[in-house]
Structures are given as structure tokens and as C-alpha cells.
Amino acid sequence: MHAGFDELSEIAAGRRAAGTHVSACPDCRARLEQVRRVHAGLLAMPELAPPPVTWSSIRARVSAGQSAPRSIMPVAAAASVLVAIAVALLMAVRPQPGAEPDVASARMPLNSLVAENGRLEALLSQLPESRTTRIGTAYTVAAIEDRLALVDDRITTVTLEPYAPEVAEELWRERVTLMNSLVQVRYARALASR
Amino acid sequence: MARFKDITLDEWTVAQARRGETDALGRVYEACAPAVFTLICRLVRQAAVAEDLMQETFADVIRRIGTYEDRAPLPFWIRAIAVRRSLMYLRSPWHRSLEWLDDLPGPGPETPDHSASVGRARDLECALMKLPAMARAVVWLHDVEGYTHEEIGAGLGRTTSYSKSQLSRAYGRLRRAIEGDACARQEEAPLCTPVSTS
Numbered sequence: 001m002h003a004g005f006d007e008l009s010e011i012a013a014g015r016r017a018a019g020t021h022v023s024a025c026p027d028c029r030a031r032l033e034q035v036r037r038v039h040a041g042l043l044a045m046p047e048l049a050p051p052p053v054t055w056s057s058i059r060a061r062v063s064a065g066q067s068a069p070r071s072i073m074p075v076a077a078a079a080s081v082l083v084a085i086a087v088a089l090l091m092a093v094r095p096q097p098g099a100e101p102d103v104a105s106a107r108m109p110l111n112s113l114v115a116e117n118g119r120l121e122a123l124l125s126q127l128p129e130s131r132t133t134r135i136g137t138a139y140t141v142a143a144i145e146d147r148l149a150l151v152d153d154r155i156t157t158v159t160l161e162p163y164a165p166e167v168a169e170e171l172w173r174e175r176v177t178l179m180n181s182l183v184q185v186r187y188a189r190a191l192a193s194r
Numbered sequence: 195m196a197r198f199k200d201i202t203l204d205e206w207t208v209a210q211a212r213r214g215e216t217d218a219l220g221r222v223y224e225a226c227a228p229a230v231f232t233l234i235c236r237l238v239r240q241a242a243v244a245e246d247l248m249q250e251t252f253a254d255v256i257r258r259i260g261t262y263e264d265r266a267p268l269p270f271w272i273r274a275i276a277v278r279r280s281l282m283y284l285r286s287p288w289h290r291s292l293e294w295l296d297d298l299p300g301p302g303p304e305t306p307d308h309s310a311s312v313g314r315a316r317d318l319e320c321a322l323m324k325l326p327a328m329a330r331a332v333v334w335l336h337d338v339e340g341y342t343h344e345e346i347g348a349g350l351g352r353t354t355s356y357s358k359s360q361l362s363r364a365y366g367r368l369r370r371a372i373e374g375d376a377c378a379r380q381e382e383a384p385l386c387t388p389v390s391t392s
Contacts, residue, residue: 005362013337038368041318042337050231051245055223058249059216062256121353145359152356153326182355 003028005035005142012039113172120179127186141189144182151175198339201225201269208268214259223252226269230276236334237280239323247283251276277335281349284327314372321371325364328352332360333368 003011003022010016012035022028108116155171203211203225210218230251235244254275262271322330328350335341335349336357343357350357 005365006358009336009361009365013340034369035365037372038318038365039337041315041368041372042322042333044315045236045319045322045338047228048232048235050227050248051241053227053245053249055220055252058223058252059219059256061249062253121355124355125353142362145355146363149329149356149359149363152352153328 003032005031008032008035009039012036108173108176110169110172113169113176116176117172117179120176120183124179124183124186127183128190140185141182144178144185148175148178148182151178198226198229198267198269198273201229201267203268208264211268212259212262214256219256219259222255222268222272226272227252229269230272233273233276233334233339234280236322236338237277237327237331238283239327239330243283247276247279251279254279273339277339277341277349281331284331285351317371317374318368321368325367329360329364332357333364336361 001021002025003019007016007022008028008031011018011022011032018032022032151171151174155168155175203222207218207221211222227248231244231248234247234251235241238244238247251272255272258275262268266274322333325333331350332346335346336343341349343354343361346357347354
């Protein structure tokens with residue numbers, strides 16, 4: 001039963017002590033060393049020189065009532081509002097679940113998929129974290145989590161494409177499938193570690 | 195590298211700053227600006243955006259210093275504002291619509307150093323800056339700033355498991371970067387962070 005990445009990263013960050021298994025297992029020690037090297041490299045990165053902005057100039061801008069000095073921020077805020085409106089309009093004109101019984105029975109609508117994802121996330125958070133796991137299981141979990149991260153990135157991107165709801169549904173459906181797999185693997189792992 | 199925990203501000207300066215006294219706030223700015231700018235730069239990458247966010251952060255400090263309670267040291271209170279500002283930016287549709295800019299090459303290293311240790315450090319820095327924005331934020335906040343996955347997930351509007359999976363995936367790429375050969379090093383060098391180092 002080998003340590004997972006989560007445990008190794010917590011050990012490398014000094015937030016958790018290495019257990020007896022990690023201390024004794026050559027494989028876990030080697031992987032811990034890899035994680036430690038990256039962690040140490042990140043901590044050793046150089047400080048970046050701040051821009052030549054003076055304190056008095058920031059203070060003057062605040063006194064003048066400007067919230068964003070140079071700024072892309074008002075444009076960003078406007079863009080955010082436009083996207084939010086576009087998404088809201090899209091949701092408003094979407095067919096209601098059940099309007100097309102043959103399709104609805106075969107395919108879960110977007111809002112149900114999102115709700116189901118939330119339910120699975122909650123379920124996953126209630127499963128105990130196993131301190132050790134078989135390396136094969138760890139790879140399986142890592143593969144699923146990698147895929148989840150990829151799907152999450154694509155969902156984020158698709159959110160900006162309000163005219164392609166079917167793509168969003170496909171991604172959310174894939175996420176439900178992945179979350180189901182992850183819950184099952186984590187559940188089995190929790191049972192095995194009892 | 196200077197860290198927030200290494201910033202020392204005497205009690206008198208903090209007390210004066212809490213009262214909004216300009217000179218004391220200026221001293222706080224001088225002490226914290228490098229760490230704040232480094233943090234923001236690591237999260238958002240583009241120096242121009244980082245500069246904007248840094249100014250926004252300290253503008254917030256001026257406006258809200260009256261609400262500061264000494265439950266945490268003042269530099270950490272300022273750090274929380276900087277993180278919140280940066281994550282708000284990363285989560286904004288504005289940033290997402292411009293993410294392709296992250297893929298544009300920045301300037302190369304100013305003074306090439308071919309020693310192995312410097313090469314590996316540069317490789318790691320380049321690999322970090324080439325990560326997707328969310329993954330980079332997770333790595334930096336977790337490993338360098340000491341945030342928990344729960345805090346990062348909440349800050350990004352995502353779940354704890356999202357933060358964990360992003361870290362795991364990013365580590366794979368960072369590990370390959372510092373273990374990569376010279377060819378990989380040469381390919382990644384042109385995409386170094388565009389901001390200058392002290």
C-alpha cells in the first residue's frame with residue numbers, strides 16, 4: 001500500500017510527517033524525493049522586482065476616487081457583465097426538461113447533470129482519505145483526476161461559448177461518469193483500508 | 195526569496211498604519227511591495243496586469259486599513275487582499291477570453307547560464323509559467339504560500355478535489371521540466387516570465 005501524491009505533497013510541504021510506510025518503502029521514498037525537489041525548487045524561485053510605482057501615486061489615485069489606476073478592470077467588469085447576460089439569456093430560452101420526452105428520457109438535461117456532479121462531489125468529500133493505497137489504485141485515481149482536470153478546463157472554456165450548449169452537456173455528462181468512477185474507486189479503497 | 199512571513203513591521207508602524215497615517219502606510223508599502231508583486235506575478239504572469247493588480251491591492255489597503263484586526267500579521271492581511279484580487283482576475287471572463295496571450299513567447303533569458311543547477315532552476319520557472327493559469331495558481335498558493343486545498347478550491351470557485359487534481363497534474367509537468375534534457379530546456383527557455391528578476 002503506497003502513499004498517494006496528495007500525501008507525498010503534504011509531507012514535502014512539511015504539513016504532515018512521513019509515516020512508517022513512506023519511511024521504509026524505497027518506491028515511496030523515491031517519489032517523495034521527486035516531489036521534494038520540485039517543492040524546494042518552487043520555494044527557491046527568485047523574488048521579482050516590483051514596478052517603479054510610488055506609494056504617493058497610489059495614494060493620490062485613491063484620493064481622486066479612482067479604483068483602477070491604468071486600467072483594464074472597468075473593461076473586464078463590462079465584459080463579465082456581458083457574458084453573464086448572454087449566459088442568462090441562453091438559459092432562459094433553453095427548452096425545459098420534459099419538453100421533448102423522447103430526448104429527455106435518454107439524456108439527462110444540463111441542470112440535472114450539474115446537480116448530479118454536486119451530489120457526487122459531496123459524496124466524495126465524505127469518503128475518508130486513505131493514508132496509503134496500492135500503486136495501481138493510485139495510478140487509477142490519478143488518471144481519473146487528470147481527466148477531471150481536463151474536463152474542468154474545457155467546461156470553463158465552453159462557458160464562454162453560450163451558443164454551444166450541447167457541448168457543455170457532453171462535458172458535464174463526461175464529468176458525471178468520471179466522478180462516478182472516482183467515487184467507486186475511493187469507496188473501494190476506503191473499504192480495503194479498514 | 196522574501197516571503198510574507200519574513201516581513202517585519204514594528205508595532206508602532208502597524209498601529210499608525212491602522213489609524214491611516216500616510217507615512218506608516220508608506221513604510222508598509224515599501225516592506226510588502228516586493229512580496230506582493232512576486233505573488234501576483236506568479237499567479238497572473240503578465241507583468242502589466244500584475245502591476246495593475248498590485249496597485250489595486252494597495253488601494254484596497256488604504257481604503258480598508260480601518261477594518262484590519264490583528265488576528266493575523268499585517269503582511270498576511272495584505273497578502274489575502276492580493277490573492278483575492280488575483281483570483282478574481284483569473285476567474286473573470288475577461289481573463290479567460292485572453293488566455294491565449296499566455297501562449298505568446300516572452301523575452302528569453304537575459305544572460306544565458308549553462309550551469310546545471312541554474313539551468314534546472316530556469317527550467318522549473320519556465321515550466322511553472324507555462325502551466326495553465328488555474329494550475330499555476332494552485333501550485334503557487336499551495337506550495338509557496340501555504341494555502342490548503344480547501345482554501346484554494348473556495349478561492350477559485352471550485353472544489354477541493356479540483357485543487358488536488360490540478361496540483362498532481364502540474365507536478366508531473368514540473369518534475370519533467372527539472373529532470374528534462376538540454377533540448378527540452380532549450381525549447382522552453384523563450385517562454386520565461388516577462389518580468390525582470392531582482
